[in-house]
Amino acid sequence: MSGFQSPRGLRDIREPDASAFAWAEEHAWSAALAAGYARIQLPVAEDSALFERAIGGTSDVVTKELYRLAVRSEESTPLALRPEVTAGVVRAYLQHGMRSEPQPVRLVTVAELFRHDRPQKGRYRQFTQFDIEAIGDAGSGIDIEVIELGTAYLRSVGLRDIEVHLNSVGCPTCRPGYLVVLAKHFAAVADRLSPVDQARLEENPLRLLDSKDEVAVAHAKGAPRFVEHLCADCAEHDRAVREGLSIAGVTVVDAPHLVRGLDYYTKTAWEYLLPGEQGQQGALGGGGRYDGLVELLGGPATPGVGFAIGIDRVVLALQERGLTPAPQRPPAVVVCGIEPGSVGMRIAIASELRASGVSARADVSTRKIGKQLESAVRDTAIAVIIVEPDGSLSLRDLAAGSQAEPGARAMVVSAAAQLARTQGGQ
RNA sequence: GUGGCCAUCGUUCAAUGGUUAGGACCGCGGUUUGUGGAGCCGCAGAUGAGGGUUCAAUUCCCUCUGGCCACCCCA
CATH class of the missing domain: 3.40.50.800 (Anticodon-binding domain)
Structure with missing residues (x-):
């Protein structure tokens, strides 16, 4: 033994896993390319401020999971390894003037991401995501297209029983009102809530819907639903997405408690889940609409939608179900x-x-x-x-x-x- | 980031406060000399790292490193 080990959360992927990975990635590219999405390769590092602005300076991803690169000189901009891809895609969209291309701009990438998390099975510090973004179209139709594309991909690799959990997280018009209603609902049991949940009640009541704590879970059952407090615009959008998905043959599970971790999501939010799986491995991916993000990053007000699916988790699911493709055979x-x-x-x-x-x-x-x-x-x-x-x-x-x-x-x-x-x- | 469980050849298992830490699989070689996955024989290969306790530690204790589980969060 050399004395060196791969760093925590970073791993070597060898056969037969390596073949399964390559196979899952190839399916991802071809599913998106066939639907007219253009390849894009982005740098693994960006200006740290890009992520701070996009994801939210107080989010976990930024505060504790971001790999910040050492600054090499006074004049160099602080860089960070990408913890997600949407911010980079939006940056590229603005940098290259893609708003003068036909909208929406449809992009695909398969990217290595880095998050300084505590590793577990299905959760690594370096992981790979299949990512789709469609920027420049506010209509519900593109939401349906993107959601369907993700399900089609997962089905194409053999994960036929995945579920799409769907919710709407509103927009700056209706979200504040809902947060008040929600906070009021939980305030009734505030003193019985766990310390973590009490903090959430103050800072981000949405997260209470997601809590694993008994008291919060019990009280979340009767919580007011966001879909009933959406503004007219968001409500119509949500209705149209659900109707369209149904016609497109995508069965959807209504998930009023689904909230996504990144601040920039608006309206449609969804996750791809494997039924029967608990916790980490269950969530294969997720996506949402981010109508305020382009503007937040300094561009003109431009809507967008996208999803990310974890290749590592897809491969894990494949292995658990014995659906792993045959590895490369040796020379004939x-x-x-x-x-x-x-x-x-x-x-x-x-x-x-x-x-x-x-x-x-x-x-x-x-x-x-x-x-x-x-x-x-x-x-x-x-x-x-x-x-x-x-x-x-x-x-x-x-x-x-x-x-x-x-x-x-x-x-x-x-x-x-x-x-x-x-x-x-x- | 918090709490917990774990750590022996490449893999999978075994053993012990005290000579050379054992087996199986894999690899390499031999099987009378250039023709097949078997059999037989042989070789190589490990106590994750660093401290401590002890006459003596792989074994007990601590720290670190790494894996896993739950939380946090997310893919």
């Missing part, structure tokens, strides 16, 4: 030989096979042929080419156990490729 053809001088030729032949679309590798050792065959067999290779001392090649069919007489290179290579193609498909 192995090129063996024992003379040290034939190594170059073995590599050239393997390369030639690959160029013709057949996976192949050379055995670059000088071990006995028996050992080389054994390792090829264990790797589930289909065929072996043996470079004979005189430079001629023998082709051995591992399934059949037969070996042809040594022949000329071109012939043997094409026969091997042929064999790999016909048997590889089975």
